[in-house]
Amino acid sequence: MFTHAITRKPGDNFARGITNSNLGTPSYELIMKQHEVYIETLRSLGLEVIVLGALQDFPDAYFVEDTAVVTPNVAIVTNLGAESRKGEEATIETVLGRYRKTVRIHAPGTVDGGDVLMVGSHFFIGISERTNKDGVGQLGRILEEHGYTWTAVPVEVGLHLRSSINYVGKNTLLITEKFAGYNEFGGYDKIVLNKAEEYAGSTLLINDCLIIPKGFPNTRKKLEPMGLDIIELDVSEVRKMDGGLTCMSLRF
Numbered sequence: 001m002f003t004h005a006i007t008r009k010p011g012d013n014f015a016r017g018i019t020n021s022n023l024g025t026p027s028y029e030l031i032m033k034q035h036e037v038y039i040e041t042l043r044s045l046g047l048e049v050i051v052l053g054a055l056q057d058f059p060d061a062y063f064v065e066d067t068a069v070v071t072p073n074v075a076i077v078t079n080l081g082a083e084s085r086k087g088e089e090a091t092i093e094t095v096l097g098r099y100r101k102t103v104r105i106h107a108p109g110t111v112d113g114g115d116v117l118m119v120g121s122h123f124f125i126g127i128s129e130r131t132n133k134d135g136v137g138q139l140g141r142i143l144e145e146h147g148y149t150w151t152a153v154p155v156e157v158g159l160h161l162r163s164s165i166n167y168v169g170k171n172t173l174l175i176t177e178k179f180a181g182y183n184e185f186g187g188y189d190k191i192v193l194n195k196a197e198e199y200a201g202s203t204l205l206i207n208d209c210l211i212i213p214k215g216f217p218n219t220r221k222k223l224e225p226m227g228l229d230i231i232e233l234d235v236s237e238v239r240k241m242d243g244g245l246t247c248m249s250l251r252f
């Protein structure tokens, strides 16, 4: 059960963050509204939500998921893979230190938390443009030292592993067609996303509730038989910045 989430407000410079989406200019007013609804939704699910202030030097910093991997036994503060994002991690370490022992990933290793998927006591770690082999090795060793198992997975499409695959409970992965073919995910039931709805892969499981992006009816239909509550949130402006529902919080 998650009891806490850490989030960070987008700054008025958020549109200067990294994006390859080509979905148009995002609106500051609208992203602030969407972010507020996101926080209220987490609160409505019983989580204590810590809301950090925007970081003016880091327009992507509201994507806090990338700054740490939080497990029940340890919080691993990452070393972000994108040059423009290096430094976001520092303030997160101070906050996480109130709840967990913290350890760090060190250069030359890089890890973005969006490349890490926790399924019970097992972790899938994506090797991507942001998370390199050295970072995967460091993270894997730390996880083993704290009683966890892990598997490395190549991320050949999408920004992060969790852009394409997330755990939705009951031994089930919500997953794009490409990743569904990987042997690494062989032991799980799979709900395979339609090509046109791959963005819904960023669905977020909070305890007994699935938070899904608004506007993906086919995915919703496929998830309904899971028997979990489903909440749809509009994250149009977040999507324009290559982000999704999972990216905007650290849950623990």
Ligand code: GLY
Pocket: 017, 018, 019, 060, 063, 082, 159, 241, 242, 243
């Ligand atoms: N804009 C999110 C990222 O590229 O990390």
